[in-house]
Amino acid sequence: MQHSAVPELAHTHTRPIHWLATATAVAGVVALSSVVQPGSATAAQTPGPRTASAPAAPTTTGVDFPLECGPVRALVQRKATGDLDGDGRPETVAVVHCDAPMGTPPDALYVLTRAAGEKTARVVATLIDPQERRTVTRVSVVDGAVRASFLGYSTADVPSCCPDVKDTAQWRWKDDRFVRSTPADAHSV
Numbered sequence: 001m002q003h004s005a006v007p008e009l010a011h012t013h014t015r016p017i018h019w020l021a022t023a024t025a026v027a028g029v030v031a032l033s034s035v036v037q038p039g040s041a042t043a044a045q046t047p048g049p050r051t052a053s054a055p056a057a058p059t060t061t062g063v064d065f066p067l068e069c070g071p072v073r074a075l076v077q078r079k080a081t082g083d084l085d086g087d088g089r090p091e092t093v094a095v096v097h098c099d100a101p102m103g104t105p106p107d108a109l110y111v112l113t114r115a116a117g118e119k120t121a122r123v124v125a126t127l128i129d130p131q132e133r134r135t136v137t138r139v140s141v142v143d144g145a146v147r148a149s150f151l152g153y154s155t156a157d158v159p160s161c162c163p164d165v166k167d168t169a170q171w172r173w174k175d176d177r178f179v180r181s182t183p184a185d186a187h188s189v
Helices: 016-035
Strands: 074-082 091-098 108-113 122-128 135-142 145-152 165-174 177-181
Touching: 074 135, 091 135, 108 145, 122 145, 122 177
Parallel strands: none
Antiparallel strands: 074 091, 091 108, 108 122, 135 145, 145 165, 165 177
């Protein structure tokens, strides 16, 4: 074994007195910090400019959807919100179908709005009618336009279980109505 060229220093070995001194110092700091507390904060927050809160998007609760469901109720499957007509108030787009116990009922795609002072929203446009036999798989509002992906059928002979068409569409408010188009980034399958 090789010996160190530097002699052993006394302070490099801990002894019980060192631990006792450290514990006493820590206890003193803790005791002192519980007695000495900082003063109360005196800085005041200066109020910034008041901004009007944005109006809330209409909810689907209580809406009378124009959907014939017989003994079952209408079920909101998906929804998206955004300002579709540029008036600064958001609209809600709702994917709705009958809550059938079996099968895949066709979806409807409705636009809802709520006038100032009204509690319940109302349907102002039908973008996809349930008679079109579509199943909406995705809906969003992007740059003031409604975008939807959906499944459908190439002919009336295709069974309801097996949609054979996958499609996308976009609706934009123009000249007081929704105009349907195909999104630029749409890819057909």
